[in-house]
Amino acid sequence: MNYRVSLSFILALLYLSLWAAEKAVIPDDPYQLLTKIPSFFELFSQKGLTAYSADATVEGKLYDNLVEMAKNKGMDAPEFIEIYRINQGVAFKLKNKNYPPYFRQIVDELFTPVQAFDQVIKSIESRRELTWFNQFKAATTVEASWVQYNDTPHVKLIFIAKPGAGLDRHHDDTNGTEGDIETDRMTFILFPEQWLIRMLKVTQKEKKGQTETSTENKFTFEYRKLKNSTMPAELTIEKNGQVEIRFKAVYMIKNDFVVFAEKLFGYRDTEGGLGKVRIAYSNYAFNEKADITMADERLSRIVLEKEADAEKIFNNAKEFIFSGENEKAKKMLRKIIKNYPETTYAEQAKTLLDGLSD
Incomplete structure (x- = not known):
């Protein structure tokens, strides 16, 4: 037996021993493995870093279309900022505060x-609550096994909804048709070294009227090690x-912290x-210098509906002005000021009303 064969034989034995050792880590209750999956917020967590912000420059047809829309409305080109906060992840925000x-x-x-x-990460993080975990465990059965994934041993977990359990069931009324969607099964492939999610597959059943369809959504993750951190580097949906969306992160070291470069x-x-979009970052600010003022900004459905209603009334008022019916226009403008004071059209209505009163 020559040296090369002996080395191959030894490596094979070592591989088998590692395989056997890793197989032993699947617990009798495979649900316990869900608690071992590291939080994505933990992956982003770095010693000494509580927050950072960076200006985001966007390139691509999607952004060009948005610039054209803003120009047609007489508004400046959109500007963006990205904000990271510890235990809360990343938020991508519009900086133009004057946008309606x-x-x-x-x-x-x-x-x-x-x-x-960011939304996929938030969705996965939302399932870390104990209440969700207990409900999930009660509503499913589980199959656990070792599989080869990218030529490396991984753990595969298949969670199957019990009949009538209603796993992640929700009502849907998009496209003018009402129906119900519920998750039928969830499949995880986990890398045992850190129990990282490498693949998540969600199978859903959708029932609208007498029609029932099945949809499979698959999320594939790749990771990259930088310094002492393991960061999510690629996501395919x-x-x-x-394939609907492909994402790739380019990281760099800034002020001794790992941050997004692109x-x-x-x-x-x-x-x-x-379509393609590239986002490049600049003007980084860390911790107490980070601009986090817009991180929690939200637009409620009620505000948006009122804004749309006020816009219709404002346009009607302008039509009356063009046709010389100023008294009717004034009535419309007063209605906006009284009933929709929080909308952007309230201030415009006041200005226009003052002009008509002169």
């Missing part, structure tokens, strides 16, 4: 692909076998074409 709520909502909807990575997105647009 309806336009801010348009920005949020257009930038759905850009926010996909697939729906029924078709984010790259590929996505499928509403017409089925492929």
